[in-house]
Amino acid sequence: MDDQTRMMTGLTGLGGLTQGDVGDPDSVRKQQSLGQPQQDIGDILQQIMAITDESLDEAQARCWPEESPAHWGGSDDPTEGGRAGGGMAGGGLPLNFQHRKHALNCHRMKPALFSVLCEIKEKTVLSIRGVQEEDPPDPQIMRLDNMLLAEGVSGPEKGGGSAAAAAAAAAAGGSPTDSSIEHSDYRAKLAQIRQIYHSELEKYEQACSEFTNHVMNLLREQSRTRPISPKEIERMVAIIHRKFSSIQMQLKQSTCEAVMILRSRFLDARRKRRNFNKQATEVLNEYFYSHLSNPYPSEEAKEELAKKCGITVSQVSNWFGNKRIRYKKNIGKFQEEANLYAVKTAVDAANVSAQASQANSPATPNSGGYPAPCYTPDGRL
DNA sequence: AGCGATGATTTTAC
DNA sequence: GTAAAATCATCGCT
Secondary structure, three states: OOHHHHHHHHHOOOOOOOOOOOOOHHHHHHHHHHOOOOOOHHHHHHHHHHHOOOOHHHHHHHHOOOOOHHHOOOOOOHHHHHHOOOOOEOOOEOHHHHHHHHHHHHOOOHHHHHHHHHHHHHHHHHHHHOOOOOOOOOHHHHHHHHHHHHOOOOOOOOOHHHHHHHHHHHHHOOOHHHHHHHHHHHHHHHHHHHHHHHHHHHHHHHHHHHHHHHHHHHHHHHOOOOOOOHHHHHHHHHHHHHHHHHHHHHHHHHHHHHHHHHHHHHOOHHHHOOOOOHHHHHHHHHHHHHOOOOOOOOHHHHHHHHHHHOOOHHHHHHHHHHHHHHHHHOHHHHHHHHHHHHHHHHHHHHHHHOOHHHOOOOOOOOOOOOOOOOOOOOOOO
16 A cells, blocks of 8 residues: 555546645545536646655645545455445444545546556656666575585486485495495485475465465556556566575575584594404504505505405594504504504514524614614614 | 593694 | 604593
8 A cells, every 4th residue: 555545546536736736635525515527637747746745644634634644445354445435334444435536436537547656656666676676696605505415405306316325325434334334324314304395485486476466466456446567567576586585595594504504413424433353453553564665555555455354444544644644643652552563464474484583673674764662673772 | 530542533734 | 645743532441
């Protein structure tokens, strides 16, 4: 409801009114009763322009000092708008109001006036905010969309995202049993998030379309009593959609956050780290200390070690990476361990050759690379 | 709880 | 891309 409704109501049978008179029910009635001839359209428009400067409240106060705004035909409620044509007669609306409304709807100048007024509206009020009309796809919402798609929250049901995540986690390591348990848990939680997301999205879409329909019905209804161009309706719908899309973005944002938290809880291997078992550590250490001069196992050697230890190749790589740096950083600390494994290796070798004189030597000659532990090839510590 | 050990990840350098 | 180095997060012992 706005000035336009009141304008049109006040315009019926306008003739010879001064600007001060416009909108004054008494003066309108006066003019109507006098039955003055139709005034020139230019004058009417001029008066309309003057009226638009008034605020709704003051105009209404002048027009209907004793009534509440809800009695207006142009109310926000479309159902009321529907009744206003006559159903309300005797139900609260004053008869002169009904009379004027009827007069307006039947007036031969109505279509022409409406079209002119629509044009004026287009050129004034709407053009002000019509500048940034066309909305380019929001990069933020696109980012969120992509992420939700990648995580398997939005998009097709088959859950490709969670499968991919599971595969990624499997590649990261962990025993197969452990990870499969973790994954089913993860998938269940992800499915939960997915479900909530979709039901919320549905609610949102429903609310959006309901509200859009509501507003469109309202505007269509009102377009019978005030000038509303289709373009204006279109614009209103666009505004509504923009408002709702900001809500949608919030939903997507919080869904993304939930997925991120879930991921970090379930798929960050650091959080469920298990120390390798003793036997695995032994195998790795044996290799490390027996190849101290060049502790860089080849791909094949890594695979072999991984198989022996029941861990993945990348875990073997991690282990060697950690071991090299930590050994180098503090050789003293690892001295004991180094000697232990050197003896171990030597004993194994001795079992084959029974050569006691070289028993304490590392299996591989130490030719640069990493500093040897504090022992000599001849067995002195 | 505190703390060192340790596996994983990230950053940096080549 | 790989390895070193730095860092993180958890484990496991006291």
